Amino acid sequence: MSEVSITVQDVTIRYKSVKSYSIKRNLLRLKPVESKNFEAVKNVSFTVNKGEILGVIGKNGSGKSTLLRALANIFSADEGNIDLHGNSISLLAIGVGFKNQLTGRENIMLSGMLLGFREKEVLSHMDEIIEFSELGEFIDQPVRTYSSGMYSKLAFSVTAILETDIMLIDEVLSVGDEHFKKKSYAKMKELITNNDRTVVIVSHSLDTLEKLCNRVLWLNDGEIKEIGPSKEIIKKYREFMK
Amino acid sequence: MKRFASDVKKYWNYMLYEAKSQLKAEVANSYLNWIWWILEPLLLMMVYAFVFGFLFKHKEENYNVFIFIALALWDNFNRCIKASVTIVKRNKSIVSKVYLPKYALIISNMMVNTFKMFICLLIVFGMLIVNRISIDWHILEIVPIIANALLFTFGCCCILAHMGVFIEDMSNVINIVLRFMFYLTGIFYNIGTSIPKPYSTILLSCNPIALFIDSLRNCMLEKMSPNWILMLIWFVIGLGVSAYGVYTIYRYENTYVKVI
Numbered sequence: 001m002s003e004v005s006i007t008v009q010d011v012t013i014r015y016k017s018v019k020s021y022s023i024k025r026n027l028l029r030l031k032p033v034e035s036k037n038f039e040a041v042k043n044v045s046f047t048v049n050k051g052e053i054l055g056v057i058g059k060n061g062s063g064k065s066t067l068l069r070a071l072a073n074i075f076s077a078d079e080g081n082i083d084l085h086g087n088s089i090s091l092l093a094i095g096v097g098f099k100n101q102l103t104g105r106e107n108i109m110l111s112g113m114l115l116g117f118r119e120k121e122v123l124s125h126m127d128e129i130i131e132f133s134e135l136g137e138f139i140d141q142p143v144r145t146y147s148s149g150m151y152s153k154l155a156f157s158v159t160a161i162l163e164t165d166i167m168l169i170d171e172v173l174s175v176g177d178e179h180f181k182k183k184s185y186a187k188m189k190e191l192i193t194n195n196d197r198t199v200v201i202v203s204h205s206l207d208t209l210e211k212l213c214n215r216v217l218w219l220n221d222g223e224i225k226e227i228g229p230s231k232e233i234i235k236k237y238r239e240f241m242k
Numbered sequence: 243m244k245r246f247a248s249d250v251k252k253y254w255n256y257m258l259y260e261a262k263s264q265l266k267a268e269v270a271n272s273y274l275n276w277i278w279w280i281l282e283p284l285l286l287m288m289v290y291a292f293v294f295g296f297l298f299k300h301k302e303e304n305y306n307v308f309i310f311i312a313l314a315l316w317d318n319f320n321r322c323i324k325a326s327v328t329i330v331k332r333n334k335s336i337v338s339k340v341y342l343p344k345y346a347l348i349i350s351n352m353m354v355n356t357f358k359m360f361i362c363l364l365i366v367f368g369m370l371i372v373n374r375i376s377i378d379w380h381i382l383e384i385v386p387i388i389a390n391a392l393l394f395t396f397g398c399c400c401i402l403a404h405m406g407v408f409i410e411d412m413s414n415v416i417n418i419v420l421r422f423m424f425y426l427t428g429i430f431y432n433i434g435t436s437i438p439k440p441y442s443t444i445l446l447s448c449n450p451i452a453l454f455i456d457s458l459r460n461c462m463l464e465k466m467s468p469n470w471i472l473m474l475i476w477f478v479i480g481l482g483v484s485a486y487g488v489y490t491i492y493r494y495e496n497t498y499v500k501v502i
Contacts, residue, residue, distance in 0.1 A: 076496035101267035
């Protein structure tokens with residue numbers, strides 16, 4: 001359990017000068033564009049051990065999702081370091097790269113490969129995904145003919161069956177009708193509580209976090225307010241938010 | 243460089259699959275859609291042949307094949323460039339959720355267009371046969387010419403994809419540049435014979451697409467080898483542009499999400 005799987009060191013992420021530029025606008029205006037500096041995440045450092053479940057809380061706009069996306073390598077930190085110690089990582093995102101014209105089966109393939117899996121790996125999980133999604137023969141129909149519930153079932157199944165060492169979750173997902181909701185929640189829980197898997201969850205549902213997480217990280221305006229055992233922190237957070 | 247090789251290897255299957263599914267999606271709506279891959283260049287060729295061959299009395303042997311070769315290559319270049327300017331923004335849903343090297347999007351888009359180009363080239367071969375134009379081993383030289391053209395296109399696409407993220411109205415500018423290039427590339431006329439001497443040489447050595455098209459025509463219609471020295475120079479330039487493009491993308495791709 002003591003093996004470290006994520007190390008985050010003094011990470012700062014800015015949204016600034018990277019404002020898009022328009023030739024027309026710059027020809028018409030003589031004043032240079034003022035670049036605003038906005039630090040979404042400031043000097044954040046923490047480590048997550050292997051198998052640990054870390055919850056991230058904080059009010060809207062406190063940098064939770066930004067931090068998660070930086071962990072997933074979708075964008076880089078402006079300062080500081082993020083070390084994943086060679087683990088594979090995925091942001092649990094629903095329906096990445098889905099194309100409406102293609103069949104469910106082809107979309108599984110496309111989405112799986114986009115998540116960094118090999119063709120063979122996706123193929124070997126194909127039946128499992130199809131079974132979990134409960135789509136039956138609709139799997140060979142184009143996705144555009146699906147109802148929105150079917151669509152999210154399929155999307156959820158792809159991400160839930162294809163597993164990585166570290167999972168990043170932005171809001172706990174449960175989709176579909178009552179029956180599938182329960183099933184997906186149970187699957188989610190199974191994935192999260194697997195001892196080998198490191199999980200970082202961002203959520204506003206404090207009850208869920210209290211049940212699932214070992215530790216909780218509280219972000220406030222991009223800075224770490226507190227990090228520690230979930231019960232303790234969540235209690236303080238509840239008081240703070242009143 | 244190493245990273246590029248390993249990333250390409252890692253994402254190769256994805257790019258191929260993505261390209262295939264893009265093509266499939268185009269055909270999915272109606273089974274006649276793929277006919278447009280053939281009809282569009284064919285009809286455009288007829289328009290040019292009518293306007294320039296008939297109305298302007300342009301004298302060139304086998305004028306329809308002459309135009310068609312150029313259109314095949316030009317359309318590929320044109321489509322790739324236009325698509326690459328907005329490619330990151332169009333794939334926002336992917337880019338903002340998973341990491342993938344952004345040139346993977348470019349490559350799979352190029353695969354789609356190159357596939358269409360090969361269909362056009364097949365038609366060219368058909369036209370060669372119908373028009374009874376004899377060919378010899380020079381026809382094999384189109385392979386390095388096309389490879390060279392693709393390399394150069396890839397490099398340009400990478401750089402434009404990068405600029406397109408940060409500059410909003412890039413596509414307006416590119417449209418004008420492409421149109422200008424179109425007329426300077428000699429799609430419907432022969433640069434060598436239609437433009438007075440020093441300018442035609444300058445144009446053929448400085449506009450790579452014109453050079454590639456002219457070389458293709460020479461190989462297929464005149465049984466002549468391309469100018470290998472110029473080819474080599476443009477190969478080196480293409481390599482340089484591509485390396486610079488890939489380097490720029492690697493360096494800045496993580497900030498793209500923040501902008502779009």
